[in-house]
Structures are given as structure tokens and as C-alpha cells.
Amino acid sequence: MKKLLLSLMLLSTICIANDYQPQAGTSGGQIFNDACMACHGDNGTGKFGLFFDLTSSTLQAEETKVIIQQGGLAMPAFPNIKGKELDALLAYVISLRPVLATKQ
Numbered sequence: 001m002k003k004l005l006l007s008l009m010l011l012s013t014i015c016i017a018n019d020y021q022p023q024a025g026t027s028g029g030q031i032f033n034d035a036c037m038a039c040h041g042d043n044g045t046g047k048f049g050l051f052f053d054l055t056s057s058t059l060q061a062e063e064t065k066v067i068i069q070q071g072g073l074a075m076p077a078f079p080n081i082k083g084k085e086l087d088a089l090l091a092y093v094i095s096l097r098p099v100l101a102t103k104q
């Protein structure tokens with residue numbers, strides 16, 4: 001049952017853009033809580049297992065930006081997160097990675 005629900009949820013997000021739009025000046029952490037936590041968990045370790053884990057991501061900042069704006073296979077696109085808010089979110093997402101965060 002859990003698997004079925006998960007597949008339905010994934011299917012429903014394919015190629016769908018999420019219309020979430022943060023208010024100007026919203027912090028990266030807040031945007032993450034609002035828009036990403038449902039799938040990626042409250043600290044980016046993923047709600048449903050490794051597939052959603054962001055802490056072990058090896059993507060460069062630019063690639064991560066593209067994923068957020070354009071989405072992935074099952075990841076919805078967030079075209080309305082941009083500018084300062086996108087930068088804040090990006091910094092937050094990268095700060096969730098234990099190894100890379102200490103290297104920077």
C-alpha cells in the first residue's frame with residue numbers, strides 16, 4: 001500500500017511544474033520547509049529512502065539550480081523560485097551536505 005501511494009504520488013508529479021512561489025526575502029530554510037520537505041525530509045535526508053536523499057548529492061551548484069527550476073524525472077519543477085530566493089534555497093540545500101559544506 002505504501003508503495004502504491006508512493007508510485008501514485010511520483011506519477012502525479014511527472015512533468016508537472018509546482019506553482020509554489022516564495023515571498024521576496026524568504027529564507028532558504030523556510031523555502032525548503034514549504035516546498036521541499038514533503039519529499040526530501042526536514043534535513044534533506046529523504047522521507048522515502050535514498051532516492052530523495054539530498055545530503056549525499058554530488059551535483060554542482062549550477063546543476064542543482066537547474067534541477068530546482070526544471071525538475072527531474074519525478075521531481076517537480078519550481079519555475080517560480082528564482083533570483084535571491086533561489087540563491088538562498090541553493091545555499092541551504094548545499095549546507096545540508098555534511099562533507100561538501102565543510103569543504104567550502
Ligand code: HEC
Pocket residue numbers: 013031032035036037038039040051052053054056057058059064067068071072073074075076078081089093
Ligand atoms: C514531489 C516530491 C518532491 C518535491 C516536492 C521536491 N523534490 Fe527534489 N527530488 C524528488 C525526486 C523523486 C528526486 C530524484 C530525481 C528525479 O526525480 O529525477 C529529486 C531530486 C532532487 C535533487 C537532485 C539530487 C541529486 O543529487 O540528484 C535536488 C537538488 C532536489 N531534488 C532539490 C529539491 C528542492 C530544493 C526542492 C524544493 C524546492 C525539492 N527538491 C522538492 C522529489 C521531490
